[in-house]
Amino acid sequence: MGPDSRVLVRKSRKQAEQYQRLYKEPIPVIQLVRETAAVMQEFTQSGGVRPFGVSLLVAGFDDKGPLNYIRYVAHLGFVDPSGSYFSWKASAMGKNVSNAKTFLEKRDTDDMELDDAVHTAILTLKEGVLTPAEVEDYLQEVK
CATH class of the missing domain: 3.60.20.10 (Aminohydrolase, N-terminal nucleophile (Ntn) domain)
Structure with a gap:
């Protein structure tokens, strides 16, 4: 792939x-x-x-x-x-896609700022797609 x-x-x-x-x-x-x-x-x-x-x-x-x-x-x-x-407006794909989409639908608002959107994306990853250690590794890479 x-x-x-x-x-x-x-x-x-x-x-x-x-x-x-x-x-x-x-x-x-x-x-x-x-x-x-x-x-x-x-x-x-x-x-x-x-x-x-x-x-x-x-x-x-x-x-x-x-x-x-x-x-x-x-x-x-x-x-x-x-x-x-x-x-x-918000979507997911891959492992645990239904959980991630549900999580995003609950938190989505029309007036969401960029920082809130990034925070929601990270929370979505923590919720069921990545382990907390994998999220921390990713955050260290993008800094």
């Missing part, structure tokens, strides 16, 4: 770079999700190649807010191996 994710990340980076060169602005997050999903969907229907064996959570922010108001908005896109994609 590692090689599949690396191929998709490389293709997505290339797509973002091409968009940047052509339009002189960063690619909107949802467009990047849609383009990545198209690549994944193509591999499910092509002969001689196997479908990708990974799901992706693509997070980012851009100034393409709802109703085209100019403001920075965070986006989270989920792409499954079939090429279907969805936009979420």
